Amino acid sequence: MRKTESINNNTKIINTDTAAKADLKRLLIYLGLCFGMTWLWFFAVNPKFTRWNDLSRYMASFISLGMLFPVISHVLTRLITKEGFKVYGKDSAMFGISFKDRKWIYFMLAILLPCLITELGNLFAILFCGQLFDPGYPKELDVDFRIFFLQPLAAIFTGVVGSFAAFGEEGGWRGYMMPKLMKLFGGKKTLPLIIGGIIWGLWHAPLTCIGHNFGTDYPGFPFLGILMMCAFCILMGVILTFLTELSGSVWPAAIMHAVTNAQPSALIGFMNDTGVDPVKALWVNWGGMMISLLIVAAVCIFIWRKNKTTF
Amino acid sequence: MGGLLYNTYVSMKGKRFVWFFTVMTVLFIAIRMIFPGWRNLTSYISYDLEGNQLNEWDRIIAFFPLFMIVIALEFTNLWVSQCVEKDEKNKIREYISAMPLRKNTYVASKFAYIGIVTYIFFSLGMVWTITAGAFSIDPGAIREADMTQGIMMSIFAVSLFSSGLELFLFLILGKKKAMMIKVGFFLALGIAVIGFLLFGNLLVFEKINWEAIMNWINTHQFEVVLIQILSSASGLLLYFGFYKLTCALYKPEGRIE
Numbered sequence: 001m002r003k004t005e006s007i008n009n010n011t012k013i014i015n016t017d018t019a020a021k022a023d024l025k026r027l028l029i030y031l032g033l034c035f036g037m038t039w040l041w042f043f044a045v046n047p048k049f050t051r052w053n054d055l056s057r058y059m060a061s062f063i064s065l066g067m068l069f070p071v072i073s074h075v076l077t078r079l080i081t082k083e084g085f086k087v088y089g090k091d092s093a094m095f096g097i098s099f100k101d102r103k104w105i106y107f108m109l110a111i112l113l114p115c116l117i118t119e120l121g122n123l124f125a126i127l128f129c130g131q132l133f134d135p136g137y138p139k140e141l142d143v144d145f146r147i148f149f150l151q152p153l154a155a156i157f158t159g160v161v162g163s164f165a166a167f168g169e170e171g172g173w174r175g176y177m178m179p180k181l182m183k184l185f186g187g188k189k190t191l192p193l194i195i196g197g198i199i200w201g202l203w204h205a206p207l208t209c210i211g212h213n214f215g216t217d218y219p220g221f222p223f224l225g226i227l228m229m230c231a232f233c234i235l236m237g238v239i240l241t242f243l244t245e246l247s248g249s250v251w252p253a254a255i256m257h258a259v260t261n262a263q264p265s266a267l268i269g270f271m272n273d274t275g276v277d278p279v280k281a282l283w284v285n286w287g288g289m290m291i292s293l294l295i296v297a298a299v300c301i302f303i304w305r306k307n308k309t310t311f
Numbered sequence: 312m313g314g315l316l317y318n319t320y321v322s323m324k325g326k327r328f329v330w331f332f333t334v335m336t337v338l339f340i341a342i343r344m345i346f347p348g349w350r351n352l353t354s355y356i357s358y359d360l361e362g363n364q365l366n367e368w369d370r371i372i373a374f375f376p377l378f379m380i381v382i383a384l385e386f387t388n389l390w391v392s393q394c395v396e397k398d399e400k401n402k403i404r405e406y407i408s409a410m411p412l413r414k415n416t417y418v419a420s421k422f423a424y425i426g427i428v429t430y431i432f433f434s435l436g437m438v439w440t441i442t443a444g445a446f447s448i449d450p451g452a453i454r455e456a457d458m459t460q461g462i463m464m465s466i467f468a469v470s471l472f473s474s475g476l477e478l479f480l481f482l483i484l485g486k487k488k489a490m491m492i493k494v495g496f497f498l499a500l501g502i503a504v505i506g507f508l509l510f511g512n513l514l515v516f517e518k519i520n521w522e523a524i525m526n527w528i529n530t531h532q533f534e535v536v537l538i539q540i541l542s543s544a545s546g547l548l549l550y551f552g553f554y555k556l557t558c559a560l561y562k563p564e565g566r567i568e
Contacts, residue, residue: 045344058444058456065438087313096313146533150540157540161464164434 020184026081027180034073034172035203041066042206052211063207067165070172070203077176094175094250106247110256111160113239115152115264117292122267124288129280134272148269159259166258167250173200173237174244174253189304193241197234204229214286218279228286235293236260242300246307315407315420316427322397323390332383332435339375340442347446348372369452376439376459383432384470391425391474392490395481408563415558418482422554425474433467464539468546475553483560 045063052060074093078085088096099107126133138145159166177199181192208214208229209222218224243252273281320326348369355368398404407417440463444456480489528535 056445058441058447058453061441062445065441144531144533147536150533150536154536154540157544158464161430161433161543162437164430164437 023180023183026077026083027177027184029080030073030077030172030176030180031199033076034070037073038066038069038203039206041069046210049210051216052207053215064165068168070170070177071168071175072172074172074176088248091179093171094179094244094248095171097249097251098247103247103249106243106252107255110243110252111156111259113296114159114256114260115156117289117296118260118263118265119152119267120295121285121289121292122265122271124291125284126267126271126288128288129276129284131276132271132273132281132284135270137270137272140272143269145269148266151266151269152264155262155264156259159262159264160255163251163254163258166261167254170240170244170250170253170257174240175250178237178241178244189241193238194234196241197237198230200237201226201230201233204233214282215278218282231290232286232293235290235297238297239293239300242304245304312416312420312423315417316424318403319394319420319424322401322403323394328386335379336435336438339439343372343442343446348448348452349446366447366449366452369447369449370455373443373447373449373452373455373459376436376443376456379439380432380436380459380463380466383435384466387425387428387432387470387474388477390428391477392481392486392493394421394424395478395489396486399486404563414563415561417563418554418557418561421478421482422475422550422557425478426471426550429467429471429474433463436463436467464543465546468543471546471550475550479553479557482557 042063045066046055046059050059055063075085077083078093083091086092088094088098134140138148173196178192178196181196182189185192204213205222205226208225210216213229213232214225216222240253240256243256244250346368348366355366355371357365357367359365404417437460440456440460444453444460447453447456477489477493480492484492
């Protein structure tokens with residue numbers, strides 16, 4: 001009896017080991033494809049490494065189409081590894097949507113959280129540096145100040161409708177990389193979330209190097225920028241993975257990502273960094289956003305722990 | 312639901328269209344990257360009356376997104392009637408009514424399918440306009456891309472509204488009656504337009520003060536943004552309204568006679 005039990009345990013260990021190896025291999029294929037294709041795209045489209053601010057609006061958007069490669073890599077990896085294309089449920093691509101069991105709440109959160117995060121982030125930035133707040137800024141820009149109060153609504157709307165690019169990223173990172181990382185770490189979440197955030201941040205490196213997120217005029221450029229981006233991605237990744245895990249779909253994450261990119265903040269219209277040291281402005285803005293993300297991520301982890309025992 | 316969506320996808324020969332639009336998009340991106348506006352294509356350079364250089368290549372390319380959007384909208388319009396027609400022909404509705412599915416699942420699958428198609432076409436429209444604008448140097452071509460991008464959301468909102476209305480008519484009244492209403496409406500509209508052009512007072516167009524309208528647009532930014540958001544949002548809301556209305560009136564065993 002004991003002998004059979006021991007054989008069963010050994011088989012289980014061997015099976016888990018083989019499964020982990022297969023998952024690792026799949027993850028590496030995905031990351032190879034994703035980094036390879038995206039970086040190739042970034043370099044092919046912008047071979048002269050023109051700085052982000054010097055690019056035309058359309059060229060910047062065209063380079064941003066590189067956001068579609070994570071989901072393309074996800075699909076290609078599934079084709080290569082023959083994992084199948086289940087759209088919803090366990091071990092699926094999580095492209096499907098379900099509103100059962102109050103899952104619509106996560107879609108609402110995906111719309112509202114970016115507003116809260118960006119508004120709170122801007123508020124912290126103003127608290128750190130009061131000079132940033134300029135109530136007369138809309139007049140200076142010759143813009144009707146009421147437009148800024150519409151900005152969150154406009155950002156939500158354009159974010160939801162034009163979420164395809166964000167779906168491109170989330171379909172890959174949240175739809176493939178995170179589940180694989182979590183599986184590899186035996187269901188534990190802390191380390192996969194940190195590793196996932198770092199990978200996601202590094203993936204942005206070519207863009208950070210041309211000044212996409214933080215510009216180019218700061219000490220330690222571009223390495224510090226890459227580190228800042230990794231830290232941002234870790235915290236943002238916690239919230240996005242939380243939404244994906246609990247809704248069973250990548251769509252809330254895609255919507256949240258898209259709305260965040262559209263900057264759903266009314267305060268931003270009253271923030272004028274003219275006359276503020278650019279490095280200080282960068283630190284204050286980034287710091288404010290990080291604190292805001294930290295608060296929301298902590299709340300997500302708290303809820304997550306209550307829901308799932310494996311955290 | 313997933314099965315019903317897949318059934319519609321297969322009956323509409325979805326794979327063929329996925330390939331068509333993917334190949335067109337990849338080709339367009341490749342052509343635009345190989346031949347950007349700043350590449351010296353001398354045969355495409357012309358000059359206007361004031362001697363300004365025009366890049367005809369950019370201008371031709373700028374029409375592609377608009378052309379493809381029109382094709383996409385045409386396909387969506389065609390699929391709305393086809394997806395109901397094919398189900399009627401293959402007796403899919405009778406088959407589904409015998410399955411342990413909720414009453415509204417069939418209606419939801421049709422509305423979801425057309426919603427997904429519209430979303431995909433809108434996304435592709437964005438990709439096409441971005442690609443057209445990114446490699447253009449001609450100000451006219453860039454303006455064209457701006458205009459296409461500006462009106463795209465409203466165009467798709469209108470498309471969503473008309474798709475919702477059509478789906479409602481086709482699912483509730485059946486293909487024959489719905490087609491009669493559709494053809495009757497467009498025929499009446501055509502006759503009204505032709506009648507107006509032939510016998511109407513065309514001077515009313517001259518009385519429209521375009522300058523005043525443009526001035527209002529330039530000086531009322533808040534109202535313009537609000538109208539843009541509300542008009543597009545209303546397309547989505549009306550689509551959802553048509554879905555709810557169809558669910559309320561839909562008879563699973565067949566259409567109302």
